[in-house]
Amino acid sequence: MKDVRIAMVGFGTIGRGFAGVLLEKRAFLARRHGLRLKVVAIAEYDGSVIDERGIDLNRVLKAPLDHCRGWSELRSQDVLRSVGADIALELTPGNIKTGEPGLSHILSALDAGMHVVTSNKSPLAVAYQRIMRRAALRGREVRFEATVGGAIPLINLYQKTLQINEIRNIYGILNGTTNFILSKMEEESVDFSIALREAQELGYAETDCSYDVDGIDTAVKVVILSNAIMGRNVSLRDVNVTGIREINSETIELAKKHGSAIRLVGDVGRLEVSPRLIPMQHPLNIAGALNAVMLETDVAGSITITGAGAGPRETASSILSDVIDLSVGSL
């Protein structure tokens, strides 16, 4: 049995989802992977819980953090510097312009000798090369399966299962909210504003809907995939972005008559985000809040992978996949 110490930064929806799955999978992790994952620190913006023997996750999931044993006003940076952990999880929401506070968290964790697993897109979109250089300098790894496609193991699919293939292009539906809105408009012949409101009521649309519907979220994922899989060095301003605000029910009806649907597609090779016509039985023509990504390869042809693009539980699957890899392989 291998003990692995985890420091979590961020304990919102994603962090709590991760903690819940970790509790549920404790026996499975030991049996299948020979791992005992011990959360030794949870840092939030106003303070932290620290327990080197392992925090009682049942307790922190039930009570507010600042009611828990081990609570102090120690800030995340200080936690990362002072706590001895093997892997830091960066699970905070990010500012897309600066990448902060996630960027500083990731760099501090690497400097402290930890591997990093992150679900936070912003630092990678802003400073991918800088992060990877720092990781190389420290001899540590930064893994980020959860940043693109939620539960879909897209990056690992490429790196671990298509080893002989060179990637010609990657494109797909990388934002579940816009896909939900477009399928709604199509199924119920309603206008954009009505479909958007329904998405917001169901909790699919984020507070600031612009991030989703104007294609920015998709563009951020295009940047990450371009850097991580296609080996480029691009940032958000290199991506040509058109969102879905201008799509009306007439356009959708017209597409339907021609046997197609309109979907917001992120095209990694062309660095473009735009609504496109997708034939009815094309693998990318999916309904609801799913994500679907097509990898065009030189030997295997086109491989498409589809699944939940968000959700705390589903995202935990990707975070834990990275954590297991690092625990088994690099520690």
Add this chain to the structure above:
Amino acid sequence: MKDVRIAMVGFGTIGRGFAGVLLEKRAFLARRHGLRLKVVAIAEYDGSVIDERGIDLNRVLKAPLDHCRGWSELRSQDVLRSVGADIALELTPGNIKTGEPGLSHILSALDAGMHVVTSNKSPLAVAYQRIMRRAALRGREVRFEATVGGAIPLINLYQKTLQINEIRNIYGILNGTTNFILSKMEEESVDFSIALREAQELGYAETDCSYDVDGIDTAVKVVILSNAIMGRNVSLRDVNVTGIREINSETIELAKKHGSAIRLVGDVGRLEVSPRLIPMQHPLNIAGALNAVMLETDVAGSITITGAGAGPRETASSILSDVIDLSVGSL
């Protein structure tokens, strides 16, 4: 640079496809994976080519095998016993009742201390447990990504990227020929016999079309997935099989009116192969000779993977993926 010696048994469409991709990817394999793969033997039913320094693949792809240097009438079993190789590739067509000659090839290769990579479904469908016991006894591995879903890295997707997940069920379109026929009937409103003839003319349907259209090929893959991923111990006679011969264009039109398509689905959990209604924008609703498989997991939700289910080049991607894993990890 690591030298890996390969013995190939079977040099038909799949074997030649593999040799072609190997030639094309020689530099990539060295650069990306630090591997030099050397084919030291190619065995066919009437004799073999052997060259311990590495067979000139350009030459064997151009001339008939028995015109090549190193040709002898040595049979495959003797080749496996006498040639020193690290990995044996079993790429012959198989007899679904006996699993032969592939089954004997696999056991002989294991007994000779080789790992085995196979694209041949029959031995696994007939004697999965026996093969795996022998592999364990000899301390060797048997890998078979190419047997299910052609280019689709289905088994590796589960084993390498969804590590925290338990599989609730697996089902999907596992036979490209029947999917081609059903999509043809749907798109062109033609009957089964006409669509079948077109599939045969295009080379999608095998010589004995019963294997495909009566669902046997799908059932064989259900058996492999059930044993390999769901940890059971089943064989072909445990699977309830209904093919697509009884589907007529009226049935398909009726399904279409209800917004669905009819697809031949292999259901691994229920050990059942049968035509089912699939809603139009469901991830399994794909057209043409593709395969699509849905993994229902307990944490990541449903993950679907779609791609070419056959083709010598595409299949070589899966064979090489297994070969690379064994070369890097187990040699």
